[in-house]
Amino acid sequence: MEFRHPIVAAPMAGGPSSTALARAVASTGALGFLGGGNKTAQQLTEDYRAVADAGSVGVNLFVPDVANTAVDPVRSQEQRSERLAAFREKLLPFADRLGVDIPTVEQAGADVSDDWNAKLAAADEWPIVSFTFGLPHPEIFAQLHDSGTQVGVTVTTVTEARNAVEHGADFLVVQGPEAGGHRSVHDPLAEPENVPLLDLLDAVAEVVDIPLVAAGGIVTPEHVQEVLAHGAAAAAVGTALLLSDEAGTNPIHRKMLQEDRSGATQTTRVYSGRVSRSLVNEFMTLEAPAIYPEVNTLTVPIKRAAIAAMDPRSTHLFAGTGYVQARTGPAAEIVEWLASNRP
Numbered sequence: 256m257e258f259r260h261p262i263v264a265a266p267m268a269g270g271p272s273s274t275a276l277a278r279a280v281a282s283t284g285a286l287g288f289l290g291g292g293n294k295t296a297q298q299l300t301e302d303y304r305a306v307a308d309a310g311s312v313g314v315n316l317f318v319p320d321v322a323n324t325a326v327d328p329v330r331s332q333e334q335r336s337e338r339l340a341a342f343r344e345k346l347l348p349f350a351d352r353l354g355v356d357i358p359t360v361e362q363a364g365a366d367v368s369d370d371w372n373a374k375l376a377a378a379d380e381w382p383i384v385s386f387t388f389g390l391p392h393p394e395i396f397a398q399l400h401d402s403g404t405q406v407g408v409t410v411t412t413v414t415e416a417r418n419a420v421e422h423g424a425d426f427l428v429v430q431g432p433e434a435g436g437h438r439s440v441h442d443p444l445a446e447p448e449n450v451p452l453l454d455l456l457d458a459v460a461e462v463v464d465i466p467l468v469a470a471g472g473i474v475t476p477e478h479v480q481e482v483l484a485h486g487a488a489a490a491a492v493g494t495a496l497l498l499s500d501e502a503g504t505n506p507i508h509r510k511m512l513q514e515d516r517s518g519a520t521q522t523t524r525v526y527s528g529r530v531s532r533s534l535v536n537e538f539m540t541l542e543a544p545a546i547y548p549e550v551n552t553l554t555v556p557i558k559r560a561a562i563a564a565m566d567p568r569s570t571h572l573f574a575g576t577g578y579v580q581a582r583t584g585p586a587a588e589i590v591e592w593l594a595s596n597r598p
């Protein structure tokens with residue numbers, strides 16, 4: 256896998272990674288990305304076909320627990336229903352305030368596959384696939400390689416990096432704790448490590464020999480230069496593109512990223528059951544169990560209603576630590592600016 260341009264548009268499911276954003280980024284020669292999580296295989300296939308002529312565009316997939324070799328099936332099932340039921344109770348005041356119903360625990364657990372098999376079956380059309388949230392079995396890598404697909408894995412530790420290479424990864428996205436949105440910790444029950452991106456990059460570069468894409472807190476050309484100097488083949492930027500014209504970032508998310516000048520971000524499991532970083536709000540005071548995607552499904556109506564009401568108190572406002580420096584304007588200009596100190 257070769258990275259000819261120093262910038263990669265980090266995949267951002269849930270709206271921001273629109274087809275317009277992937278097109279705009281790919282048109283500069285950088286690698287665009289579609290966020291395939293929480294989309295059907297059919298939708299994702301259509302989205303990819305809509306951008307396939309634009310340049311290089313990758314497809315990012317969430318690895319569900321059933322396909323994640325890092326999941327301990329016994330531990331992850333312990334008291335699942337009880338813990339979800341207790342969490343659901345805590346959600347009721349938020350649901351009442353917005354006038355919405357939330358699913359039952361049973362409904363939340365009804366479909367946890369994220370259309371995984373259908374997405375893998377569709378992947379032979381996609382030249383680049385990246386996995387987040389876990390590490391599939393080596394057979395999956397072999398299957399994708401057979402159809403000529405290059406496969407990346409987002410890793411947050413040296414051990415995850417080693418394992419990903421052993422399973423057949425062609426490149427790694429090394430994600431530091433500065434990153435906006437979800438951490439791609441492979442074991443969903445593990446707490447994320449806090450090794451800063453540059454140190455993590457150094458440590459991973461010592462043990463693996465495939466291209467590394469750095470992610471987390473990269474919002475200026477200087478940051479891009481830093482990660483390249485630490486051995487990265489490219490820099491993946493998420494937050495830096497959230498305010499671009501083409502991003503599908505929802506209006507309340509855009510508004511708060513621009514209005515909240517505190518620079519403060521925090522991590523929480525409340526939005527999905529997995530750890531994610533965002534601007535600080537009331538919802539994040541709730542403790543949530545490490546049960547993905549059920550916590551996500553339970554909170555969807557609250558998040559949707561809050562977005563519709565432009566109420567920042569109970570929707571995810573994903574942001575990396577560098578969000579204050581994120582720019583508005585055409586994505587291609589932001590990408591060119593980020594790459595502008597290119598040697």
Ligand SMILES: Cc1cc2nc3c(=O)[nH]c(=O)nc-3n(C[C@H](O)[C@H](O)[C@H](O)COP(=O)(O)O)c2cc1C
Nearest residue numbers: 265266267268387434435436471472493494573575
């Ligand atoms: C709004 C948002 C949504 C995200 N969704 C995904 C996703 O669907 N898949 C993924 O692998 N990473 C996702 N991430 C993480 C990014 O791919 C990337 O690791 C992160 O944005 C890098 O840190 P930065 O935001 O400081 O640039 C998301 C990040 C944000 C901000």
